[in-house]
Amino acid sequence: MSIVPLYRQDSRHPQAQACSSCAVRSHALFGVLDEDDLDRIHTHIAHVDLPLGKVLFETGEVGSAVFTLREGIVRFERVTESGERRIVRLAGRGDLLGQEALLRRPHLDEAIACSPVQLCRIPTHVVDELGALQPALVRELMQRWQQALEDSQSWLADLTCGSARRRVLKLLTKLADLGDQAGTGSAVWLPKREEIGAMLSMTIETASRQVSQLRREGVITAIGLRSVTLDAPALAQALREEHNR
Amino acid sequence: MSIVPLYRQDSRHPQAQACSSCAVRSHALFGVLDEDDLDRIHTHIAHVDLPLGKVLFETGEVGSAVFTLREGIVRFERVTESGERRIVRLAGRGDLLGQEALLRRPHLDEAIACSPVQLCRIPTHVVDELGALQPALVRELMQRWQQALEDSQSWLADLTCGSARRRVLKLLTKLADLGDQAGTGSAVWLPKREEIGAMLSMTIETASRQVSQLRREGVITAIGLRSVTLDAPALAQALREEHNR
DNA sequence: CGAGCCGTTGAGGGGATTCAAGCTCAGTGG
DNA sequence: CCACTGAGCTTGAATCCCCTCAACGGCTCG
Numbered sequence: 001m002s003i004v005p006l007y008r009q010d011s012r013h014p015q016a017q018a019c020s021s022c023a024v025r026s027h028a029l030f031g032v033l034d035e036d037d038l039d040r041i042h043t044h045i046a047h048v049d050l051p052l053g054k055v056l057f058e059t060g061e062v063g064s065a066v067f068t069l070r071e072g073i074v075r076f077e078r079v080t081e082s083g084e085r086r087i088v089r090l091a092g093r094g095d096l097l098g099q100e101a102l103l104r105r106p107h108l109d110e111a112i113a114c115s116p117v118q119l120c121r122i123p124t125h126v127v128d129e130l131g132a133l134q135p136a137l138v139r140e141l142m143q144r145w146q147q148a149l150e151d152s153q154s155w156l157a158d159l160t161c162g163s164a165r166r167r168v169l170k171l172l173t174k175l176a177d178l179g180d181q182a183g184t185g186s187a188v189w190l191p192k193r194e195e196i197g198a199m200l201s202m203t204i205e206t207a208s209r210q211v212s213q214l215r216r217e218g219v220i221t222a223i224g225l226r227s228v229t230l231d232a233p234a235l236a237q238a239l240r241e242e243h244n245r
Numbered sequence: 246m247s248i249v250p251l252y253r254q255d256s257r258h259p260q261a262q263a264c265s266s267c268a269v270r271s272h273a274l275f276g277v278l279d280e281d282d283l284d285r286i287h288t289h290i291a292h293v294d295l296p297l298g299k300v301l302f303e304t305g306e307v308g309s310a311v312f313t314l315r316e317g318i319v320r321f322e323r324v325t326e327s328g329e330r331r332i333v334r335l336a337g338r339g340d341l342l343g344q345e346a347l348l349r350r351p352h353l354d355e356a357i358a359c360s361p362v363q364l365c366r367i368p369t370h371v372v373d374e375l376g377a378l379q380p381a382l383v384r385e386l387m388q389r390w391q392q393a394l395e396d397s398q399s400w401l402a403d404l405t406c407g408s409a410r411r412r413v414l415k416l417l418t419k420l421a422d423l424g425d426q427a428g429t430g431s432a433v434w435l436p437k438r439e440e441i442g443a444m445l446s447m448t449i450e451t452a453s454r455q456v457s458q459l460r461r462e463g464v465i466t467a468i469g470l471r472s473v474t475l476d477a478p479a480l481a482q483a484l485r486e487e488h489n490r
Numbered sequence: 491c492g493a494g495c496c497g498t499t500g501a502g503g504g505g506a507t508t509c510a511a512g513c514t515c516a517g518t519g520g
Numbered sequence: 521c522c523a524c525t526g527a528g529c530t531t532g533a534a535t536c537c538c539c540t541c542a543a544c545g546g547c548t549c550g
Contacts, residue, residue, distance in 0.1 A: 080402050082411070082488045088398045103384075103391055108398065138383055139348075145390035146348055152397045153333045153353065157325050160405040161446040164538070166327070193497065201406040203539060208498055225547095243327045409506070438529065448507060453530055470515090 019045060022120075027094045028068045029122070029144060032136040041130060046121040056097065056111040056119075063101030065123045069093055072117030073178060073189060077198065078109040087199040089152055090114070092178040096144045102127055115189060159200055166242045167200040168210040172220065172230060173239075186229045190220075214238075267365075272339045273313045274367070274389060277381040286375060291366040301342065301356040301364075308346030310368045314338055317362030318423055318434060322443065323354040332444040334397060335359070337423040341389045347372055360434060404445055411487045412445040413455040417465065417475055418484070431474045435465075459483075 019038050025031050030038070048067070050056060057063055059078060069091055076089040088109060091097055097111055101124050131138045158170045172188070179188045191199070196207040214220050219235050220228040270276050275283070293312070295301060302308055304323060314336055321334040333354060336342055342356055346369050376383045403415045417433070424433045436444070441452040459465050464480050465473040 078398075078402055080406070081484075082407060084406065086402045086406060088401050100391055103388055105391065108395060132380065135377070141387065142390065143348055145387065145394065146345055146350065149390065149394045149397060150353060152394060152401065153323075156333050156397065156401045156405065157323055157331045160401065161325070161329065161331060162327060204497080205499085205540085206538060208496095209538095212498065239326075449529080450508085450531085451506060453528095454506095457530065 019120075022070070024068065024070050024094045028070075028120075029066075029096050029137075029140060030068070032140045033130070033134065037130065037134060041126050044123055044126045048119045048121050050113045050117040050119070052113055052116055054113050054117075056113065056117075057107050059108065059110050060106050062104060062106045063098045063124070065121045066099055066101055066127065067097040067119040067121055069095045069097055070118040070120060073114040074111050074117060075114050075195070076109040076111055085198050086201070087195060089148070089155060090174070090178060090199075092181045094181065096148075099141070099144060099148070102141070114191065114195075163242065164200070164202050164206050164210050165213070166239070167202070168196070168207070168214065169219075169235060169239045169242065171196065171200060172214075172235060176230060176232070176235075187223060187227050188220075188230055190226055190228045192226070267315070269313065269315050269339045273315075273365075274311075274341050274382075274385060275313070277385045278375070278379065282375065282379060286371050289368055289371045293364045293366050295358045295362040295364070297358055297361055299358050299362075301358065301362075302352050304353065304355050305351050307349060307351050308343045308369070310366045311344055311346055311372065312342040312364040312366055314340045314342060315363040315365060318359040319356050319362060320359050320440070321354040321356055330443050331446070332440060334393070334400060335419070335423060335444075337426045339426065341393075344386070344389060344393070347386070359436065359440075408487065409445070409447050409451050409455050410458070411484070412447070413441070413452070413459065414464075414480060414484045414487060416441065416445060417459075417480060421475060421477070421480075432468060432472050433465075433475055435471055435473045437471070 019025060019030065019042050020035060022028070048056075050072075056067065056074065071093060074091045074095075074097060075087050076091070077085055077087050079085055091111075097119070098107060100107060127137070127141070131141070155174075158174070159167055161167075162170075175188050175190070179186075190211070193204040193207040193211070196202070196211070197204045200207070211220070215222065217234070217238070218231060219238055220230045222228050267273070295317075301312065301319065316338060319336045319340075319342060320332050321336070322330055322332050324330055336356075342364070343352060345352060372382070372386070376386070400419075404412055404419070406412075407415075420433050420435070435456075438449040438452040438456070441447075441456070442449045445452070456465070460467065462479070462483070463476060464483055465475045467473050
């Protein structure tokens, strides 16, 4: 994991990047801050690069920072008492990661990069201090919390019931949304079969069978080892048929 | 739904009850406030009584208040695109309901009383105004949000995977926790089979079979139409056996 | 080249759903 | 008083979907 501080003004620094021109800032946590605010904090914010598969934080750790996801996809995993790994959330561009650190609570799950990932690391004390000055930031934080809650509940409602086929179809629509956010065009990241299993609570064999079947039907087309294009109308149609069965 | 304002000081009022002596205040949202703060707001807070089955708020509404649950159990339901009802959360004593109203966002799900319920209705503007004066309240709010998120995710991780038997056992442990909070002694509220189905994503027949089986095994004992006692050690043992199968 | 990881496919069995029937119990009205 | 009704619960039998176990192919990498 490489960490590079972001200096807004010191142009001599080879990695110099301005928070103010950050591509995701407008829809990220600090979108509500003005230039003055940014000037006060930019030296505390670090850019983080994470290769595929690397862990951002572990279950049980009490973090000292939160992260804004600038690029890539991060999954949140936990191990149930029965010993199985489950993926309880996916985060995409602009999402805030590890907010429990702001409350000094330990992370409940492990955050792992599903693709090469770029994030901004924001120390909790920066958020604390700025929150005291800027009520808008506090409100934005609440919005983020609510967003995470809504994501979690819609995940629950959408991805955990129905046939294996329906769940896979639903997952594909969610992945397509994440892809749109990321602006990867029509290419959609397709998780490993084991990951699909951990998300949808099915075996890797079932996941494989469903994916293969959808490929045969032309709903998805492989364009790389872990990437597909998908036929949105066909997908919607397949879902509709699945409903009235 | 009967609504009665809570006057702290006007002892002439027959329903007079003091927020300051509220049984759940210490672990509810306003536990962080001092007497002065309470004096400022108590006239805005109303006591709400809700009979079993009544709806507290509907999907899509933008609420003008949040609620602290003083007594009883409330379930959050939503209808998935495929048309099935799913229960995505249960709230017990001390929980905060409808926080999305603070952000002027519509409720995502319907809140329904699973038992006779008592709550305090707190207008959003009261929270807004008080939050501006009392940073501790804001922090407490964030804690509540995080709590809701953690509940949702552990629900997801615990109740949506494994065999029907395991899911029912898990649900019983959660219900027992809710009961402990409520201080109903050893009696645990047992949902209708249809509700169990909506929580665990199974048919009412399967729910019924599992419950009957556990009753035959002596893990649970009916003590009323919708109430059981449960043998905690036997339950824990059953769960353990379920894991290493 | 073999080892290991990942994905695919088949065969068989088991658990959940589906369809169906009968049960208890509370409320209603003859 | 009791038949009638409907809602909720239970149980059985047949079906089907998913899991389990197993074998195999493609791929990367030492």
